[in-house]
Amino acid sequence: xxxxxxxxxxxxxxxxxxxxxxxxxxxxxxxxxxxxxxxxxxxxxxxxxxxxxxxxxxxxxxxxxxxxxxxxxxxxxxxxxxxxxxxxxxxxxxxxxxxxxxxxxxxxxxxxxxxxxxxxxxxxxxxxxxxxxxxxxxxxxxxxxxxxxxxxxxxxxxxxxxxxxxxxxxxxxxxxxxxxxxxxxxxxxxxxxxxxxxxxxxxxxxxxxxxxxxxxxxxxxxxxxxxxx
Ligand code: TYD
Numbered sequence: 001x002x003x004x005x006x007x008x009x010x011x012x013x014x015x016x017x018x019x020x021x022x023x024x025x026x027x028x029x030x031x032x033x034x035x036x037x038x039x040x041x042x043x044x045x046x047x048x049x050x051x052x053x054x055x056x057x058x059x060x061x062x063x064x065x066x067x068x069x070x071x072x073x074x075x076x077x078x079x080x081x082x083x084x085x086x087x088x089x090x091x092x093x094x095x096x097x098x099x100x101x102x103x104x105x106x107x108x109x110x111x112x113x114x115x116x117x118x119x120x121x122x123x124x125x126x127x128x129x130x131x132x133x134x135x136x137x138x139x140x141x142x143x144x145x146x147x148x149x150x151x152x153x154x155x156x157x158x159x160x161x162x163x164x165x166x167x168x169x170x171x172x173x174x175x176x177x178x179x180x181x182x183x184x185x186x187x188x189x190x191x192x193x194x195x196x197x198x199x200x201x202x203x204x205x206x207x208x209x210x211x212x213x214x215x216x217x218x219x220x221x222x223x224x225x226x227x228x229x
Contacts, residue, residue: 002085002086002088003084003085003086003087003088003089003090003091004085004090004091004129004130004208004209004212004214005081005085005090005091005093005126005127005128005129005130006023006090006091006092006093006128006129006130006131006132006205006208007092007093007094007095007096007097007098007128007130007131007132008020008023008092008093008094008095008132008134008201009095009096009098009099009102009131009132009133009134009174010133010134010135010136010141010174010190011102011136011138011141011167011170011171011174012138012141012142012145012158012159012167013136013138013140013141013142013143013144013145013148013159014134014135014136014141014190015134015136015141015144015190015194015197016094016095016134016190017038017094018194019132019134019194019197019198019201020036020038020092020093020094021036021094022198022201023036023092023201023202023205024036024092026202027090027092027205032089032090032214033087033088033089033090034089034090034091034092035080035084035089035090035091035092035226035227036092036094037076037080037081037091037092037093037094038093038094038095039069039072039073039076039093039094039095039096039099040053040054040068040069040072040073040095041072041076042072042076042080042081042093043075043076043078043079043080044079045072045075045079046072046073046075046076046079049068049071049072049075050072052068053065053068053069053072058161062104062108062109062110063104063110063114065104065108066100066104066105066108066110066114066115066118067118069099069100069104070100070118070119070121070122071122073096073097073100073119073122073123074121074122074123077122077123077124077126079226080226081093081126082126083226084226085126087226090209090214093128096123096128096131097119097122097123097127097128098131098133098173098174098177100115100118100119101115101116101119101173101177102170102171102173102174102177103170103173105173106169106170106172106173106174106176107162107166107167107169107170107173108166109169127184128184129184129208129212130184130185130186130204130205130208131177131178131184131185131186132186132188132201132204132205133174133175133177133178133185133186133187133188134188134190134197135171135174135175135187135188135189135190136171136189136190136191137171137191138159138164138167138168138170138171139164140191141167141190142159142164142167145159146159175187186200186204186208188200188201188204
């Protein structure tokens, strides 16, 4: 497949959504055909499952949750990610499989073999070429998230619902995944300023694209790409 697939991962409040946005904008400025997307969601069907998942208020069993994240992912992969890669485009996804491994597997302790099997079914060979893990101590990211959300965000605050110990396990889950394959994963210290973190994100993506034979100065593909969501 000609395109390139990057996912941006990290605990809540790691700044991942902002970095994913910046990355999409930067690639676009470099005339790269890029589709920015997110999980859960990214396709019309997966966005419906997102509403279900994020509106469930914690009533779902973690295994049922993992199955729904995988169902959303299967739709997202088939409807948006694969067509974009086949057209030669770059996909930037705010979260992907590693979030299920970290949250449902390491955080909620669903059997890791089951989680891995689900990824195999939903994603198969279409795993990301590059996974950026924005690593930060959850005690720091919790403060950040609270500052950002203000009092209005407290009722939806995942830190409030799950606690710091859960998020510490999630963080370890991401780091363990990264340690399994240093050629595809880049761990970036996200406790620093956004500009410092962005410098490392940009460098990691530029290097990975070059390794993949993509020049940032040239237009990759002028064919219209599938529109996100
Ligand atoms: P997201 O929309 O990325 O929210 P935020 O930007 O605030 O982190 O993700 C929503 C929540 O869904 C987040 O707490 C992480 C969780 N999540 C899982 O538990 N498993 C998954 O597979 C995915 C994709 C997300």
